[in-house]
Amino acid sequence: MNEALTRQITELFGVTRSDQELISSFFKPMKLDKNEYLVKAGQACHYLTFIQSGLLRLYVTVETKEVTQWIGTPGYFLTDLSAFLFRVPARWNIQALTDAELLSISFDDYRSLVRFLPRWHEIEKGFIAKCFIQLENRVFQHLHMSAEERYLHLLSHQPELFNQVPLQYLASMLGMTPETLSRLRKKSLG
Incomplete structure (x- = not known):
């Protein structure tokens, strides 16, 4: 069993050890190659995914501009939540920025948990x-x-992203232009 997955399940779902082990057993290994999509906007979102390794980008294209909502990193869950839970077309693209190893639970398995956990x-x-x-x-x-402040917050909490993710994605996620991010980086380094 993946220790990081069980820790996150305990933290996010607030369950007992036996419930955590049961929930974890429904997550199956999945791999994405760099640039491969877990889901594309307009498609059905079939998985709630836990990232074991690699980076995933959650983004949308608005007119001709890509807007990054989040960069998923190891140890965290990622999905298009409304598409996953309500079975509507995904609003977000979820793409691997690197090769990624995931543990994923399908929508059907997620919904079937109520049969095994009455308080699901x-x-x-x-x-x-x-x-x-x-x-x-x-x-x-x-x-x-x-x-x-947003830049410094991200830098202090996830400094590794600045070496692994194209700066235009980070700038978009932070709600600024790439030029502003470059200026802030130069200021903090100089």
């Missing part, structure tokens, strides 16, 4: 609430923090 709906509600809180925190950062 309560557990799922807590998980979705935590996802919503993470989204609220990101919105708050964009509204409350300056571009420089």
